[in-house]
Amino acid sequence: MVFSSQILEPLVSVIIPTYNRPEYLKQAITSALNQTYQNIEIIVSDNCSPENPQALVASFQDPRIRFWRHPKNVGLLANQLHAFKMAKGKYFASLHDDDLWNQDFLAKLVPTLEANPNVILSFCDQYIIDKYTRIDEVATEENSRAYKRNKIKGGVHTNFTTMGLVYKSIPTAAAAVFRNGVIDWDKIPAEVGGMWDLYLTYLACISGYAVYYHPEKLTRYRCHEETDTMMSGGRNIQAKIRKAKSEIFCYQTFMEDVRLQEFYPYFKQQCLEAHTTLGIGLLRDKKVADARPYFLLALKGQKFNFRTVVALILSFIPWFLVNKLIFMQRRKNQSENSLINA
Structure with a gap:
């Protein structure tokens, strides 16, 4: 008798929260469906996009896809958490609607979770791509160095707080597979906001479980002007304010956790920097x-x-x-950059 490999593989829930990016969403769903690991369910949770993506999702004609549309915009965090709560899989992974997975992403990260019940998540390195889906080699290597993934040894790590909360090496929102049933989604406060991935890493760090690192680049993180990271960097004042408030809440929570007291000086410094960022955001919003x-x-x-x-x-x-x-400082910076690139 021949058994399908899907019978032997545990179900993995692929979480795709989306808002008004139909072309990118189509690519993201395709990358999930093209996984060599096939026993998956795909949960697309739409945050009341002006252009309803239901027809786009239905066009795939794949029974593994489940679609949910909020009747009103509930915010980034609530949309994400709602999708997590819908997950039926033994494992789950978050896939942004503008990001992509390599075909072997799940195939290389799920087996270690199956073989090690004490591992809460497995993660990998990632490529950086532009809005046209082209790999940016320079940005990719800078990203790996910035988060020190180029120095992490592949394998299981039992003590990973420094890795997770200081170096922020674990891309929980883009390049990680989690064991379902360990995280209580109702324990993620609304104040976390857009920093939900950092807070999720925090919950993993204090869970008592280990993590596994696979040192290959198996996902593709897209950098473009509509990402929350880019907007909070200066293009959108309100996004900057929201991010700073979320950071303050997270780092204050970390400082109060007695299990993390050795990291208190670092968390305090990050919290103070977030205070300055919030002040700058309010200043730019003319709330002096x-x-x-x-x-x-x-x-x-x-x-x-x-x-x-x-x-x-x-x-x-x-x-x-x-x-x-x-304005004068920006003109000066542009002139200096022009001379450097000349």
Whole structure:
């Protein structure tokens, strides 16, 4: 008698939260369906996109795909968590609607979870791609170095707090497969916001489980102007404010956890930097009175920080002059970059 390999493989839930990116969503679903590991369910959770993607999802005509559409926009975190709660698989993995997986992503990460019941998640390295799906080799290597994945040994790691919360090596939202049933989704507070992946890493770190690292690049993280990371970097003031508030909440939570006291100085520094970031966001939103207390708190918690001092000084300068100074600095940076690239 011949048995299908799917019978032997445990079910994996592929979580794809989406909002108004139909072309990228189509690519993401295709990359999930093209996995050599075939026993999957794909949960597409739409956050009330202006253009309903239901017809696009249905066009795949694959019974493994489940579609959910919120009747109103519930926010990034609520949409993500709702999809997680829908997962029926023994394992689950998050796939952003603008990212892609290599065909062997699940095939190389699931077996270790099956063989090691004490492993909560397995993760890998990733490529960086642009909006046209082209691999950016320079950005890819910079990304691997920045998160120190180029120095992590492949295999099982029992103590991974430094790896997860300091180096942030584990791309939980883009390149990891989790054991389902360990994380209580109701314990992720709304204040976590867009930093849900960092908070999920925190819950994994304190779970008592181990993690597994596969040192290959098996996923493709897309960098483009519509990502929350790019917007919070300066293109969108409200995104910057939301991210800073989420960071403050996360690092304050980490500081209060007695199990993580050895990392307290690092968490405190990150929290203070987030205070400055939030103040700058509020300052750019012309909420000067709201911004200053965050600068003062940041300065009180550290001896000296040039970025914070400059931001506080700017809060006392008329806004039209601040805009002029920012414009002049940007022109200077552009000129310097032009000379470097000439």
